[in-house]
Amino acid sequence: MSIRYNLLIFLFVLLCANLVFALRAFPQNNQLSKSDVTAKKLRMDRAVMCEEIKDFTPQNPAVVFSIKIGKVSCFTSFDPVPEKTVIYHKWFHRDDPSTEKRLTLQPPRWGTYSSIQLRETDKGPWRVEISDQKGNLLRILRFSITD
């Protein structure tokens, strides 16, 4: 009975000691994480215009899209994504702003897209300006909507 009781006390002490060490280690680990953020920048590894997104993969990337397909998407993927952040997809029909999409990126890497529905009046040259949270322009994708 006493042996069993002593074993329980030992395990309890061991657990407490582990907890104390664990709590002491967390801030240190956290400090390292912050230094990683400064070391690694958000990097866009792919940006394409495509007809659709299937299984998080752009389908039929192209530079000209027929209005008949009814929809066009801008796919962007980032690796690494050091921290949760947002990017913007700004769509322009010729030089007129059409829409602006705010997309969230999650670490460590993330792929995201925005789409527009096509109407008859949307024919002509388009561009999508991809910019980061601070508005820095990352890439411009140019494409056309035709018959």
Add this chain to the structure above:
Amino acid sequence: MPFLEFIRWQDVIDILLNSYILFRLYVLFRETYVFRVLTGIALLWIFQRIAVFLGLILTSWVMQGILAVVALIIIIVFRNEIRSVLQAKNLRAILWGFPQKSVPTTIQIIVESVNALSKRHIGALIVLPAKENLEEVVQSGIPLRGLISKEMISSIFWGDNPVHDGAIIIEEDRIAKVGVILPLSYKSDLPSRYGTRHRAALGLSETTDALIVVVSEETGKVVVAKDSKITDIRGNEMFTKILQEHMGIHEEEDVYHQKEKFKMSIAAIISVFFITGIWFSFAKGLETLITLEIPVEYTNRNPGFEIVDASVNAVRLHLGGSGALIKSIQPEQIQVKLDLGKAVIGRNIFSITQDSITLPPGIILRKVIPSVIEVTLDETIKKEIPLQIDWIGELPEGLILSEIEIDPEKIEIIGGKRILENISTLYTEKVHLDNLKGTGIIWANLALTPAALKIAPGSKDKVRIMYVVKPRPK
């Protein structure tokens, strides 16, 4: 005078030319019936214009009809006269010659008459008064007031004529009196060959300043008496000279020429006035209005500035003037210029004044629409702008234009700062997709919009497009 500002040099030539034509018509036809009829037609035309002015519709219509018919009648009825005038004379005579009419002058008639009387030994006594009045010196005499002629003088001194013994008094071109008794001279030293006529002639010359011509009935010799002196006449030349000196004429036919010159001058002046009147009634009387759209030209622009916008590119000018001038107006004769010498970057407002507009003479500016033009100027800069292909058409079924490469990707453009600031992409002209297959290269021109933009020297004006067309994945 303000109206003179609107007379062009062409108008002056117009008036002078037509005045000369009218004057020549007068010169050529003045002695014919054609001229009288032409004068009648001119009067008829004046009445017709007055009738039109007064709004007498029927009268003006009738006169217009008569004028049309009369013009035809003249050509038919007077065709012979017109032909003789135009055919008989050479071109010089028609264009600027003056037909010389050989009308004998008083002196010529006297000389010829005296010669004839002298040859036939018919005694004659002809008095040519000067300044002094003879009424108190001479006696009796029958007033005649007949136009002088050789036949008249011969018949007066004809032996059977009751007045043949008396003298005749010639005043200007008329025989004023016949059968005049002259006072006799009491000189005792007169040669024996002189008879009573000579003594009478000398008697009048002693008391007056008249010149008296004597034809001796016995010898046929001619003498003249003036200032108490008798002079024998030897030859026509001497006789003519003495008569000319007495009458104060230096050249033969001077009076006739002077009269002719006077007549011609009057005719010329009337022609000019008449044609000027007609010209004004045609050219100035019928005021016509016209509206023209004239492009605005900008001058003295600072080379570093660019016109990026103007409220209008052309202005509408409401112009007035005679119908003839308005019809002959050419748009390139009219200019609307705006001086941009004092213009600044940004909006500038200019009023279009009379000074900004160049009009042909005789044309009056009534109105300008708009009267104010807004011009926006911008600083000229260079900017590198990315290019984008403006695709149109449709790819063949089952194909995708998967990627393109363009060269150059950017192009340097010169243009207004404000314009270029708002342009982030430069597009090509429309490029057709319909015939694209596989991989290839095509060329496209740039579509510079607005047109004020220019490609910087050294930049390419065409874009090379390398394309990749792939089958659509199934």
